[in-house]
Structure formats: C-alpha cells, structure tokens
Amino acid sequence: MIQDWPQDIGGKPSFSYLENMPAFVPIMFELTVFFAAHLMVITFYMRSRLWPFKKAENPDVRSTDDHFVMEISVHDNEESLRALLEETGAVEINISEKHS
Known part of the structure; x- marks a missing residue:
C-alpha cells in the first residue's frame, strides 16, 4: 500500500x-x-x-483528633521508663504489644 x-x-x-x-x-x-x-x-x-x-497502624484513634502519641520501644526497662514519663507530666501511659 x-x-x-x-x-x-x-x-x-x-x-x-x-x-x-x-x-x-x-x-x-x-x-x-x-x-x-x-x-x-x-x-x-x-x-x-x-x-x-x-490497614492503618494508628496506636490510638484519638491521635488524629486532639491528642499527641509517643510510641516507645520497651527493652526490659518498663518500670524506669514509666517512672520517667510520670514525673515529666505524662497524662496517660498505655503499654501494648506490637504485632508485626
């Protein structure tokens, strides 16, 4: 053609x-x-x-509204970390297991 x-x-x-x-x-x-x-x-x-x-990996649903979340890995120092956070003025402390 x-x-x-x-x-x-x-x-x-x-x-x-x-x-x-x-x-x-x-x-x-x-x-x-x-x-x-x-x-x-x-x-x-x-x-x-x-x-x-x-699926979103949001540790706390309130963090998207008006709260602040700080996620810390705990390695055999849970009590000292909890005491440090309480004395520095943490409002709420939740310890949960992280699933991969």
Whole structure:
C-alpha cells in the first residue's frame, strides 16, 4: 500500500526504522521520564510498605483528633521508663504489644 501511494507526512520518510529513528528520540526521552517516575513511586511504596487499602497502624484513634502519641520501644526497662514519663507530666501511659 505504501508503494502505491507514498506519502511524506511531516517530512518523515516511511521506509525503515533507521531513517525514522531521529523522529523517535523525543518519544523515547518522554517514555524514559514516564517509566522512571512510575517505577520510582512503585519503589517508594515497596520500600515503605505503604500499599493502597492497607490497614492503618494508628496506636490510638484519638491521635488524629486532639491528642499527641509517643510510641516507645520497651527493652526490659518498663518500670524506669514509666517512672520517667510520670514525673515529666505524662497524662496517660498505655503499654501494648506490637504485632508485626
């Protein structure tokens, strides 16, 4: 069909890839940027373990309203840590097990 009615569209010949390659340079650049951006977002989700529809790991529901939450890992010093928090003015101290 192209031999019957050769058309020169935009100054690009329709013969082979090597002749058309300069026209594809901007397209390949844009595809590189597109895939780099999308793969960067996917890598961020994988590294931070943030997935769509993942259950939130909020230790206390009131922290989204008007409370402040401080989550501390306890390593055999629970009593001294509790005493330190009480003497510095902690309003409420809850100890819960973290499930991974």
